[in-house]
């Protein structure tokens with residue numbers, strides 16, 4: 001069943017109404033780029049190009065597409081609280097930042113866990129986590145891990161091993177559908193994941209079982225660790241492949257929010273929906289083009305380079321350069 | 327001060343591979359992170375990019391073995407056996423293909439958390455029939471691992487250190503030969519990989535406290551030289567402490583326990599390492615301390631074994647090396 005967002009809205013309990021959209025999705029996307037930029041300059045490295053490519057997608061998910069309740073976790077993330085174990089009864093995942101698990105609410109998986117930095121910035125921009133959360137990024141003993149862990153804000157499972165997220169989403173969606181829950185399941189994916197066979201097995205199963213309360217948006221930035229995907233391992237016409245495996249698949253400009261809204265509204269009865277968001281890994285930060293095709297992780301080679309990027313990107317993002325400790 | 331060597335694997339692999347055209351480097355989209363980016367650029371004819379698709383890569387390597395090539399598969403250790411375990415068994419281990427599995431970032435040497443930390447790889451690999459398991463503990467061993475791996479008549483899994491690696495040894499790695507680093511008489515300490523450096527840190531303080539340590543460093547985990555381990559264990563008064571960058575189940579501690587039991591040698595054994603738990607993301611010194619894999623954990627283990635208090639605290643141990651998060655010898659944060 002594929003209940004439109006507006007109708008699901010009506011079924012929500014008023015006290016658990018979603019957060020108010022105080023900012024526009026465009027503003028949130030800009031804020032995400034700014035936060036990830038600041039973080040990258042301060043830490044002399046970061047997953048910066050992922051903010052360029054996916055800021056609109058994550059902003060869209062959290063600010064308008066997903067029906068999520070109020071966070072159940074503290075605004076300032078608690079320290080690492082141990083791993084799942086019978087001896088750790090207080091263990092919680094980071095999913096509480098996306099709101100409570102209630103039948104009417106959607107669920108989100110960030111499948112490429114290295115996008116965590118961008119996801120955390122989005123949580124801050126949408127009022128789900130305090131800005132202090134980002135200061136804990138990759139700090140020893142913190143739950144705000146570099147590769148989003150199950151206990152990291154906004155995460156519900158471990159996805160650091162790529163290509164498993166869509167399968168988990170499909171399984172949860174199947175269960176929710178059987179239970180008659182109106183909330184849907186969304187998976188944010190990266191294009192590198194199409195190289196893993198499991199991605200195709202997931203689509204095949206979701207199509208076979210008619211799992212249409214499942215949808216995914218994929219950041220097609222054509223990049224992976226080694227560089228441009230075409231150089232590393234060609235993947236061909238992935239839209240046609242998704243269709244052949246039984247999904248409803250649409251391609252959009254991943255920086256065009258109107259196109260994103262329309263894609264989300266596509267009728268995909270009986271099938272999962274896959275939105276391929278074609279993006280630029282340097283969007284909003286043109287100086288990064290110099291590094292093409294090595295964009296997966298941005299680390300500065302010298303203090304001069306760091307300073308130059310600081311000036312240039314700050315100007316592009318309309319903020320003052322970051323005042324960092326040298 | 328220990329000499330630090332930058333990217334010893336990169337140079338060693340290139341030097342060896344150019345002499346052996348049947349050696350082909352395979353990579354699964356982590357080429358810089360496993361230090362073969364320079365090799366790829368200079369020797370494209372000996373490099374195969376396999377994309378982020380590990381299951382295919384392993385069976386593909388098995389097929390290359392049929393054609394007479396000796397593929398060196400490069401990726402993080404976890405990605406060599408977790409997802410493609412079935413492929414590893416059917417395409418590589420059973421038919422004894424000469425596939426060299428180069429596993430980087432062993433144990434908690436990565437901040438990437440559970441999905442990136444190979445903490446049960448030794449246990450898994452050593453239980454596979456036909457598999458050889460090697461582990462590097464310093465720059466000299468990393469420099470020797472390529473040739474050592476390629477000398478194996480069958481498949482081999484190697485735990486490889488990368489980035490800035492300390493030089494602890496001056497003689498090359500010889501498959502099957504453990505290193506006797508100290509010949510004390512109170513307690514036998516067995517280490518491998520990064521825990522050897524920890525034991526070396528602790529030894530000075532232990533000496534001063536009057537604890538006489540016999541210290542073995544292992545680089546060949548399978549075949550395991552049980553006879554030598556038993557002889558060393560028999561020669562000390564109090565028993566054995568193993569310290570490993572791995573779960574205590576199935577790793578060096580388990581192998582030692584099996585060796586002692588098989589020989590009927592009744593010696594106390596303390597197994598230090600990850601105690602039936604997953605790890606999480608963090609810096610290496612933090613994780614080693616948090617999970618009890620460091621020098622102070624070893625001191626406490628020895629105290630427990632001998633029933634003494636040495637009075638040794640963190641301050642008495644030689645300074646921990648702290649790697650910069652963004653060192654120029656690392657391709658990225660991982």
Ligand SMILES: Cc1ncc(C[n+]2csc(CCOP(=O)(O)OP(=O)(O)O)c2C)c(N)n1
Nearest residue numbers: 160161162190191192223224225296355378
């Ligand atoms: C199964 C698995 N293999 C390899 C990796 C290492 N890895 C992390 S990110 C990545 C690149 C994947 O491509 P994509 O997510 O599209 O990267 P980006 O666009 O962010 O550069 C790889 C190979 C992994 N995390 N999981």
Ligand SMILES: [Mg+2]
Nearest residue numbers: 191192223224
């Ligand atoms: Mg990509």
